[in-house]
Amino acid sequence: MKKKVLIAEDDEDIRNIVGYILEDEGYEVIGCDCTLRNIAAIQADLILLDEWINLKEGPMLCKEIKAIEQLEQVPVIIFSTSSDIAGIADNCKANGYVHKPFDLDKLISEVRKFLPLDKTYARA
Template sequence: MKKKVLVIENDEEIKQIVTYILELEGYAVLGARYSSSALIKLKADLILLDEWVNNREGHMLCKEIKAIEALQSVPVVIFSTAPDIADIAKNCRADGFVHKPFDVDTLIGVIKKLLPLPAAA
C-alpha cells in the first residue's frame, strides 16, 4: 500500500506540480479542504501544508493539527515563500519545511526523510 501525502495548497498549479512529483516518487497524493474531521478520516501519512490556506495562516492550522490526538504522530511539512519559514515551522511544531520556489530534490528529500517509502521487492 502506498504512503499517503495530503497536500493542502491554495495555488492549484503548484498543487498539480507537487502531486505529479510525489506520484512519480511512489506516493499517493490526497487533496482536501481543511477540517479536522476530514483530516482524521483521510488517514494521511504526512501533511504538506501551505503557509497561507484559504485566508488563514498555515502555521495556525499546523498548531490545530498537532493538538488533535489522532493526528499528533502525522508529520507536517510547512511549504512557504516566507523568509523566516524555519522559525515558523519550529514555532508551530511542524516536522519540516520547504521554501518556495522549491527545488524538486529538496522537496522529495524532506518528505522521504519523514515518510520513507518501503524498499522495492
Template sequence: MRRKNILIIEDDQAIREIISYLLLSEGYEPLGCPKSEQLEELHRYEPELILLDEWVNDREGTMLCQEIKLIHRLAGVPVIIISTSADIEQIALSCKADGFVRKPFDIAAMLAEIKRCLSLDHSTSGRLK
C-alpha cells in the same frame, strides 16, 4: 507495497497538481485538499504526512499546524510547512512543524525533506529542534 498517503493542503490548484505529480512519480499517494476543511475530518484521508502551505484560504497554515498537532488522531502525523517566507525555518519551529520547504521549491530538496520526515520516530519528539 502500499503507497504512503501524503495530504497536500494548498489552495493554489497549479501548485497542488505539480506536487501531486511529483509525489506520484516517486511512489507516494498524493491526496489534494484545496482548503483546510474541518480539521477533525482530515484523519479520514489517513495521511502519513501533511504538506501544508503557510497560507490557506486567507488562514495562517501555522495556526492550522498547531491545531493539527492537538487532534489526537493526527498528532503523530508529520507536517511540513511550505512557504515563500525568508524565515520559514523559524516559522516551522514556532508552530511545531516537523519540517519545511521553501517556495519556489527545489524538487530534490522537497523529496528529501519528505523522506526525512517520514523516517522520523514520531512516538518520541521528531520535531525540528
C-alpha cells in the same frame, strides 16, 4: 501499501505539480484546500501544508493538527515563500519546512526523511 501524502494547498497548480512529482516517486497523493475536519478524515501519513491556505494561517492550522490525538504523530511539512520559514515551522511545531519556489530535490528529500519508501513502490 503506498504511503499517503496530503497536500494542503489552495493553489490548484501547485497542488497538481507537487502531486505529480510525489506520485512519480511512489507515494499516494491527495490534494485539497482542506479544513481541519477534512485533514483528520483523510488519515494521511504526512501532511504538506501551505503557510497560507484559504486566507487562514497554515501555522495556526498546524498547531490545530498537532493538538488532535489521532494526528499529533503525523509529520507536517510547512512550505512558504517567507524568509523566516524555519522560525515559522519551529513555532507551530511542524516537523519540517520547504521554501517556495520549490527546490524539487529538497522537497523530495524532506518527504523521504519522514516517509521512506518501501522498495516495492520506489521508482527505479
